[in-house]
Amino acid sequence: MTSIAPPRLPEPAPAGAAPPTSAPVLRMRGVTRVHGGGATQVVALRGLDLVVYPGELVAVMGPSGSGKSTLLTLAGGLDVATSGEVFVDGTALGRLSTKALAALRRRSLGYVFQDLNLVPALTAAENVALPRELDGVATRKAYREAVAALTEVGVAELADRFPDQMSGGQQQRVAIARALVGPRRLVLADEPTGALDSATSGEVMRVLRARCDAGAAGLLVTHEARHAGWADRVVFLRDGMVVDSTGEPSTPESLLDGDGGSTAGGAER
Amino acid sequence: MSIRHGLLALLAERPMYGYQLRAEFETRTGSTWPLNVGQVYTTLQRLERDGLVEPADTAGTADDQTAVYQLTETGRAETEKWWSAPVTRHAPARDELAIKLALAVTLPGIDVQLVVQRQRTETMRAVQQYTRLSRQADESNDTAWLLVLDSLVFAAEAEIRWLDHVEARLARTARRPARTDAGPSGAPAPTAPSSPGRPGAATTEKSGR
Incomplete structure (x- = not known):
């Protein structure tokens, strides 16, 4: 019987649109908690x-208890490392x-x-504008930025609705707009x-991806x-350590940078 | 998969000749499964032998120099049957990964966790590649290609989930005493069909220490 050859796929496309050229946005060095x-x-x-450069989206996977959420709260300055350092844009948190940490x-x-x-x-737009206003941005400008962020996640029409007038998926998108608002x-x-259902999940990932393609980490x-x-x-965590990664940080500099190079994982093997 | 039914399904739409069939097949499946034209003609000959297709009457048309095929009544019935029946799940093909892991857990000195993680990373790379290809595709014009990519993502995802499961199961096995005649009373019986306490259990020690 004639059978069909295995799937033929194009060569892998290079990761990331334009390789970033600047310093890492996030650098975690010897972090223990x-x-x-x-x-x-x-x-x-x-x-x-771990380092994350501008333009890069890095995913962290691992079984529960592997340290994923701790990693995220430390990167966000919501928790303090027992030892080691976390830098955001070169500033050691x-x-x-x-006060300075809250502002950052x-x-x-x-x-x-x-x-x-x-x-x-608060309405969706007011929710999204809130962090900008807290940061001293004028109300009108903050509102404009909020609407832009809502547009980015595809729910501009919800700007004047209150959370209880939205579905769970819509609220989720507003929360994402709030995370993305401003620079x-x-x-x-x-x-x-x-x-979220799978179609909306795809949209959320598309928004995150687009924001990273536009230069965020x-x-x-x-x-x-x-x-x-x-x-x-994709970085794999286990027992609080990076055990593997699907690739190296996607910048040319990282190859020259001792710290950056070791973050890809596998070093603990 | 047999391409017989693929060709029959295309011929149900209209009579076609070999090159057309090949082109249609590839366009509709996002060129994921390339066919060579020889395969197409061999298959057509067999289909004709089995009475499922026949040369179409093309005299007087622009196509009268090429062998154009059309479905016979039997062929049409066969195509209907194909559409109405699910694709059979055959006995699993020899799966190198499953065999590799089965051997890894039964042979001493193999770091199963490392084997699992290497595979997980590799499969994850594949998911990343399929996702990149999906992002580059055009939502409205590449539907067939996107469906194929989705199917590859689902399969890779299932493999990663299975690897997670393998790891979790081995961790459970390693935690149990070597001879487990009975679990603690009231605890659900372990579902692992494999015998507990095989030598491989020792290999689930953390590799990163």
């Missing part, structure tokens, strides 16, 4: 190295005052977490497609291979 002490001590991360978080970081945390008394340099996402924690597939690089 220990929770508790004594017999109940839990080591969430052990000496983790551990050396910032609480509002200005440079966007979070998409499973918990949406939209303010029920965020680093977007952190923890299972951002949690409550993205760090995505997920257990879904199909979402991690959008990343330039």
Whole structure:
């Protein structure tokens, strides 16, 4: 019987549109995080190295308890490393005052977490504008930026609705718009497609990807291979360490940079 | 997969000659499964022998120099049958990965976790590649190609999920004492059909230490 040859696929396209040329947006160096002490001590991360360059989307996968969420909260300055350092745009988060850290978080970081945390008394646009206003941006400008962000995630028509007038998927997109509003340099996402159906999930990944293609750095924690597939690089965590990676950081400099080169993983083998 | 039914399905639409069939087949499946024209003609000859296709009457048309085929009544019935029946899941083909892991857990000295992770990384690379190709495709014009890519993503995803499962199962096995006649009372019985406490259990020790 005549049979068909195995699938023929085009050669892999190069990862990322334009290779970034600047310094990493996120650099984690020898980061260890220990929770508790004594017999109940839990080591969430052990000496983790990771860099994310502008334009890169990096996905983190690993079994539960491998340290994925800890990694994300440390990268976002929501938690402090027991040892090692976290740099965002070259600034060591551990050396910032609480106030300076809060300002950097509002200005440079966007979070998409499973918990949406939209303010029920504010419209979608007001929710999205909130971090910009807190950062001193004039109300009108903040609103314009908010509408732009809502447009980016495809829900501009929801601008004047309140959270309880939206479906779960719509709320999720508004939360994502809030994470992307303004000139965020680093977007952190923890299972951002949690409550969404597969078509909407694809849209969310497309938005994240587009933001990274436009120059932001993205760090995505997920257990879904199909979402991690959008990343330039997938890093695998186990027991608080990087055990493997699907590639090297996608910049030419990283090859010359000792720190950057070792982050791709496999070093612990 | 047999290409017989693929060709029959195309001929049900209109009579065609070999090159046309090949081109139609490739366009409609996103060129993922290339056919050579020899395969097409061999198949057509067999289909004719089996009474499923016959040369079409092309006298007086522009096509009268080429062998144009059309479905016979039997061929049409066969095509209908193909559409109405599900694709059979045959006995699993020899799967190198499954065999490799089965051997890895039973042979001493193999770091199963490392084998699993290497594979997971490789399969993940494939998912990344399919995703890149999907992103480059045109949503409205490349539907066939996108469906094929989706199918490849689903398959790769299933493999990764299976690898996770392998790891979790081995971790459970490693935690149990070597001789498990009975679990703790009230605990659900372990579902692993494999005998617990084989030598491979020791290989689930963390490789990264």
